Amino acid sequence: MKIHEYQAKELFRKFNIPVARSGVAFSKEEALKISVGLGGFPVVVKAQIHAGGRGKGGGVKLAANPEQVLTIAEQFLGMTLVTHQTGSEGRIVRKVLVEAGQSIDKEYYLSLLVDRQTEKIVIMASQAGGIDIENVAEKTPEKIFKVYVDPLLGIQGYQMREVGFRLGFPAPAMKQLYGMLFNLYKFFVEYDASLVEINPLILTSGGTVLALDAKVDFDSNALYRHKDLLEFRDFGEEDPMEVDASRYSLNYINLDGNVGNIVNGAGLAMATMDIIKNAGATPANFMDVGGGASSEQVENAFRIILADPKVKAILINIFGGILRCDVFARGVVEAAKKTGVNIPVVVRMEGTNVEMGKQILAESGLNLTSASDLLDAAAKIAAAVN
Amino acid sequence: MGIFVNKNTRVLIQGITGKEGSFHARACIEYGTKVVAGITPGKGGQKMDDVPVFDTVSQAVKETGANASLIFVPPPFGADAIVEAADSGVDMIVTITEGIPILDMLKVKNYLATKNCRLIGPNCPGIITPGECKIGIMPGKIHKKGNIGVVSRSGTLTYEVVDQLTKAGLGQSTCIGIGGDPVTGTSFIDVLAAFEADEDTHGVVMVGEIGGSTEEQAAAYIKKHMTKPVVGFIAGLTAPPGRRMGHAGAIISGSSGTGAAKIQAFRENGVHTCENLGEIGRICKTIF
Numbered sequence: 001m002k003i004h005e006y007q008a009k010e011l012f013r014k015f016n017i018p019v020a021r022s023g024v025a026f027s028k029e030e031a032l033k034i035s036v037g038l039g040g041f042p043v044v045v046k047a048q049i050h051a052g053g054r055g056k057g058g059g060v061k062l063a064a065n066p067e068q069v070l071t072i073a074e075q076f077l078g079m080t081l082v083t084h085q086t087g088s089e090g091r092i093v094r095k096v097l098v099e100a101g102q103s104i105d106k107e108y109y110l111s112l113l114v115d116r117q118t119e120k121i122v123i124m125a126s127q128a129g130g131i132d133i134e135n136v137a138e139k140t141p142e143k144i145f146k147v148y149v150d151p152l153l154g155i156q157g158y159q160m161r162e163v164g165f166r167l168g169f170p171a172p173a174m175k176q177l178y179g180m181l182f183n184l185y186k187f188f189v190e191y192d193a194s195l196v197e198i199n200p201l202i203l204t205s206g207g208t209v210l211a212l213d214a215k216v217d218f219d220s221n222a223l224y225r226h227k228d229l230l231e232f233r234d235f236g237e238e239d240p241m242e243v244d245a246s247r248y249s250l251n252y253i254n255l256d257g258n259v260g261n262i263v264n265g266a267g268l269a270m271a272t273m274d275i276i277k278n279a280g281a282t283p284a285n286f287m288d289v290g291g292g293a294s295s296e297q298v299e300n301a302f303r304i305i306l307a308d309p310k311v312k313a314i315l316i317n318i319f320g321g322i323l324r325c326d327v328f329a330r331g332v333v334e335a336a337k338k339t340g341v342n343i344p345v346v347v348r349m350e351g352t353n354v355e356m357g358k359q360i361l362a363e364s365g366l367n368l369t370s371a372s373d374l375l376d377a378a379a380k381i382a383a384a385v386n
Numbered sequence: 387m388g389i390f391v392n393k394n395t396r397v398l399i400q401g402i403t404g405k406e407g408s409f410h411a412r413a414c415i416e417y418g419t420k421v422v423a424g425i426t427p428g429k430g431g432q433k434m435d436d437v438p439v440f441d442t443v444s445q446a447v448k449e450t451g452a453n454a455s456l457i458f459v460p461p462p463f464g465a466d467a468i469v470e471a472a473d474s475g476v477d478m479i480v481t482i483t484e485g486i487p488i489l490d491m492l493k494v495k496n497y498l499a500t501k502n503c504r505l506i507g508p509n510c511p512g513i514i515t516p517g518e519c520k521i522g523i524m525p526g527k528i529h530k531k532g533n534i535g536v537v538s539r540s541g542t543l544t545y546e547v548v549d550q551l552t553k554a555g556l557g558q559s560t561c562i563g564i565g566g567d568p569v570t571g572t573s574f575i576d577v578l579a580a581f582e583a584d585e586d587t588h589g590v591v592m593v594g595e596i597g598g599s600t601e602e603q604a605a606a607y608i609k610k611h612m613t614k615p616v617v618g619f620i621a622g623l624t625a626p627p628g629r630r631m632g633h634a635g636a637i638i639s640g641s642s643g644t645g646a647a648k649i650q651a652f653r654e655n656g657v658h659t660c661e662n663l664g665e666i667g668r669i670c671k672t673i674f
Contacts, residue, residue: 222487266632267540374664
């Protein structure tokens with residue numbers, strides 16, 4: 001689960017990870033009020049969306065006086081911000097962070113994440129901070145170094161020293177950096193983060209270390225033990241259809257194509273999208289109803305996809321294991337009766353209780369096309385939309 | 387024969403009295419698996435059908451000689467259940483549970499490095515040596531005893547592949563779902579090495595998906611160490627970047643973990659690549 005920069009900084013403060021004074025505003029008037037309370041100008045106004053590259057995209061601006069705060073906040077609030085991480089459709093800005101301006105002496109990059117390959121928590125750091133780190137990683141990977149922390153031991157003193165020395169940190173500021181690293185690691189494990197990224201981490205001309213930006217992603221599987229994080233979820237940043245699907249524990253992702261599809265199991269769902277593409281059509285979604293879906297879940301999956309105006313035909317691909325084909329078929333029939341189906345539906349079912357499932361569909365009176373195998377299903381669905 | 391499990395494997399089931407646990411315990415027994423014990427703390431002394439239930443794994447191991455565990459506990463208790471199994475001395479732990487927090491699994495994985503046991507999963511369908519032993523949730527019927535090894539990160543996708551193999555007349559030595567999480571107990575390479583060493587396995591089907599780089603590592607391993615033919619498939623070539631495709635581990639991050647890179651690694655390392663799932667049975671028939 002992603003959160004906004006202003007929320008991440010709120011959490012940072014609780015863990016004594018130093019950040020600049022700031023406040024979040026939902027209107028230009030609030031922005032003005034916060035800016036005046038920060039104790040001096042310039043201040044920085046930062047658009048709050050769940051994507052990186054905001055600076056480059058024009059979503060971060062310096063305001064030299066209260067009038068400029070008003071102008072910038074007015075411009076930001078309600079605008080669609082496009083960055084290299086949002087895709088061309090961009091994201092609507094609904095709030096801004098107003099932060100005290102800093103006199104920057106040096107910028108660094110620092111992040112903590114789970115490394116799948118070594119199965120450790122990795123600290124990544126670089127002296128090339130403040131710029132697009134993916135670019136640095138691609139063009140000058142030698143400028144980024146990694147320190148691997150054993151999750152059973154936690155962060156060690158020598159590892160914090162290594163980060164400090166390799167960053168070329170000035171001696172008087174070293175202690176501040178150690179404190180920050182220690183607290184960041186603590187924050188990472190206590191809150192089950194999967195990514196904490198600070199870009200840039202700065203050293204001010206006064207010699208203070210600050211996290212000038214904060215990007216945090218949490219492990220969704222661990223949210224059950226962090227109920228306080230749930231209030232940070234921003235539904236405005238999510239696709240409404242995906243939010244709807246998540247209420248029924250359906251794995252759904254809205255895509256650009258016109259072939260809706262419902263599949264049980266994530267791997268098979270991905271492969272089904274690929275098959276649709278192979279047959280010359282494009283998938284409108286990823287929909288995994290799960291290995292052991294109930295009739296109710298299936299019904300909702302069908303309803304959500306039918307409600308999608310870009311869907312011109314639906315491919316149902318079920319391999320019954322735990323999810324029995326008869327349970328699935330009943331869900332489809334219920335949903336179809338409630339919503340009404342006026343687009344072609346191709347059904348391919350295999351596995352547990354397949355005969356019962358086929359019988360339920362056949363006796364439902366619904367206009368469904370059945371497919372004998374995957375290739376047949378793909379050909380029929382492509383013919384339906386092309 | 388097959389790998390890792392066979393007709394002599396004695397299985398205990400952690401979470402046997404739960405809805406899922408009891409359902410699949412019965413399916414495993416029906417298949418012929420020797421299910422010798424169940425564990426549910428607080429229900430020791432009871433029975434699930436004919437299977438004795440114990441409070442702790444170590445008690446069950448001591449009294450029944452179980453050497454493998456199958457885990458069905460809910461995700462908050464997953465890590466605890468795996469460590470309990472490992473400390474009891476079983477050789478094989480199969481974890482079906484989906485949704486164990488990744489930091490829990492990081493600790494478990496680093497702890498297991500000090501133990502002499504194998505973990506399969508979590509978030510997987512389990513392992514089956516057709517005709518001998520099924521430790522997992524896969525439908526037994528679609529399998530057929532034979533000489534093709536199957537290894538996959540997925541559940542139902544594996545069933546699809548196995549079903550096509552069986553229909554093409556190709557039986558399986560052992561089929562293993564290693565799991566869809568970012569951190570799994572057993573890797574593609576572990577399984578490939580075991581298939582290479584197994585006399586009953588004459589060829590391997592490897593089913594990967596987007597996210598991480600284990601397929602690329604496996605492809606390099608295949609070129610260097612495998613003499614048996616391998617057919618590879620990757621799911622998720624049409625998946626958008628930055629989105630988690632159902633499995634916690636199926637995500638393209640930046641430029642890493644793409645389907646295209648994995649297909650390329652397969653091709654460069656002599657893995658027979660199948661790009662259309664509908665044809666995997668036919669392709670395997672040609673190659674094996």
